[in-house]
Amino acid sequence: EAGVAQSPRYKIIEKRQSVAFWCNPISGHATLYWYQQILGQGPKLLIQFQNNGVVDDSQLPKDRFSAERLKGVDSTLKIQPAKLEDSAVYLCASSLGPWGETQYFGPGTRLLVL
Amino acid sequence: AQTVTQSQPEMSVQEAETVTLSCTYDTSESDYYLFWYKQPPSRQMILVIRQEAYKQQNATENRFSVNFQKAAKSFSLKISDSQLGDAAMYFCAYRSKGNEKLTFGTGTRLTIIP
Structure with a gap:
């Protein structure tokens, strides 16, 4: 069974530029999560999708971050414009559904904003 | 809000020895899940072990076991034969039963000494 796929693995941009990350969850997983992991900290949930719908985006900085999950499968997370403090690893995870299933994580995308 | 505390930023252990990583959490809920995740340098977050709060028996997975003390809100991970x-x-994480959001601790870096 293929795991959660993410791309790109690394991205370096200048502040005020825009960037997008892509995630393909495990086949059949209805729930998808985006986490931000700043160096030295544990991951922090940015947004959670259940199929196409947003379940929780309370910690997503909506003035600059946006995310979508078209057709309930792949998802993209966008930052526009990026700030220096957005430098972090962005992790995507998926789970079967909202009934206590384990979350499986992708390899992450490391973003450096200069 | 729930919080997860890992008070050991770094630990080291001799190969083949046993090590215990500490985790405490704060919650007012009675039913929840606790997890230990491992994140190697490749960054892929991997589930090590999971515990359901209503189960009194401590979870075990091969060389990994937990000491779950519900009253003390403590959830330590023991690695045998390192x-x-x-x-x-290693990250400790908490999840409410009615909410899929994972709350992570700040992590413990484990070094194995050959």
């Missing part, structure tokens, strides 16, 4: 491949960041 191997070089166990070197990684």
Whole structure:
């Protein structure tokens, strides 16, 4: 069974530029999560999708971050414009559904904003 | 809001020895899940072990076991017969039963000494 796929693995941009990350969850997983992991900290949930719908985006900085999950499968997370403090690893995870299933994580995308 | 505390930023253990990583959490809920995740340098977050709060028996997975003390809100991870491949960041995480959001601690970096 293929795991959660993410791309790109690394991205370096200048502040005020825009960037997008892509995630393909495990086949059949209805729930998808985006986490931000700043160096030295544990991951922090940015947004959670259940199929196409947003379940929780309370910690997503909506003035600059946006995310979508078209057709309930792949998802993209966008930052526009990026700030220096957005430098972090962005992790995507998926789970079967909202009934206590384990979350499986992708390899992450490391973003450096200069 | 729930919080997860890992008071040991770094730990080291001799190969083949046993090590225990500490985790405490704060919650007012009675039913929830606790997890230990491992994050090697490759960054892929891997589930090590999971515990359901209503189960009194401590979870075990091969060389990994937990000491779950519900009253004390403590959830430590014991790694027996440590191997070089166990070197990684270890994160303790909490999840409410009615909410899929994972709350992570700040992690413990485990070094295995050959």
